[in-house]
Amino acid sequence: MEYVLHIMILAAIYVILSVSLNLIAGYTGLLSIGHAAFYGVGAYVAALMALNVHSGFLINLVCAIILGALLGATVGIPSLRIRDDYFVIATFAFQIITFSVFNNWVALTGGPMGLPGVPQPMLFGLSISSHVGFLVVVGIVCAITLSMTQRIVRSPFGRVLKAIREDEIFAQAAGKNVATYKVLIFIIGAGMAAAAGVMHAYYISFVDPTSFTTMESIFIISTVIVGGAGSLWGPVVGAAVLVLLPELIRFLGLPSSAAADIRQILYGGLLVAFMMWRPRGLLGEYTLPGVDGR
């Protein structure tokens, strides 16, 4: 039972990441390889505050979201001025820099040793220690993320995002300040990813750089592609599938040394298969830039 709850909590955290990246990549057409960096910033902010300032869970959550969003603005404003491929490279660079900081600023982040011993979250006087309790908290954050996303994409604001994805020049001619929309959605996505990071830090009660590598960013992109970019529920399904699938390998009775490699092969194979035969993903209506060979 604990195991099932564990998988559900992990899936919920990845749903937040996938849905938030989908706002940026799926709806607005901006492929970012830096999503795990915002995820990591959220995790480190929460862990550092909990360990050093001993501030409460909600305060840490809010601070992490604000810091993630601010960082999103700092990265987004310059890199969104450049187009398509260059934006991808800029976010990739940001991802690598952030990982280096996590890994090398030993005084602050503990370097490769990470930050152990993040305390259990306290909410309204209750200590969240059980898996069930944690699933409820993550579930609530996940539901808020989803409902915000739904509000955004079904509004006229969301219509502009899709216009930017399809034809930026037309969006400008229609009187939309394209640059502002791009930066805003990038900031929102970054803030949501930071919230997922907070969940990670509290749940695992340990934060270290290996959770926020480029591979992690690519994994989040995979959840969006497999689920379906540009649809509300696609990334939810994508995150659930990609978190669950490798768990199934466990039941094949393979030696644990092989399981990790098989997991990577599985992700790679799945990604290639989807790009070749179903670039729109399971539920998607839109193909990510470059995926269909455009």
Added chain:
Amino acid sequence: MNAVVLDVQAVDKRFDGVKALSSFSCSLRHGEILGLIGPNGAGKTTFFNLVTGFIAPDRGTILFKGKDITGAPPYRITNQGISRTFQNPRLIRQVSVLDNVLLCFQNQPGEKLRNIFFNWWRIRGRENEHRKQALALLEEAGLAHKARDPAVELSYGQQKILSLVCCLAARSEVLLLDEPVAGIAPEMTERILATIRGLPSRGKSVILIEHNLDAVMTVCDRAIFMDAGVMVGEGPPDEVRNDPRVIEAYID
């Protein structure tokens, strides 16, 4: 004489040493339909790009209702009341025809993030209003039956009509139409020209680029013939048409 709405004063634009426009001036009066003709490469589309802010002139001034809009970004120029269409219609292809029109309304409260979360009832009211107006515009343009289809499923001619509807949804006072009837079947051409002819009665002023001289003759009040970035002739369409230089340019 009606007031001048758009006043372009001596604009220059060079691309890598090629003069696309040199010291080009023209003005558009309220309720006027002005035709811009000339061979390919004459600088007609460059002129549109300059007025709508997609490129900035090297020199010269562009005034809209007396206000200097030179070098302003495209979205701000559209906000102020100048809309354009493109030679190859630009639309959001994967979303519905109706959504394309809805996109083009200006100053929508639902485009502001804080309204989405704290003012959604106001958005809903305005959105319903826009929807009604958009459907009325599509009805008038003969596209109402296509409102729910993705824009990509429209024929080329229908896409051109939709671009025109988008300009109307933006409630722009000045419409810049880039070849509105090029490559379109005759009956559709008639429909588009009739719509254009009706624009001044809605308080609009129009500049249109067109190679179809018959179309220019039937809808325009005035025509400008340009070549190699300069104005060669200007006057009533039939006079411009009979200008030997125009005849030469079009027969070649």
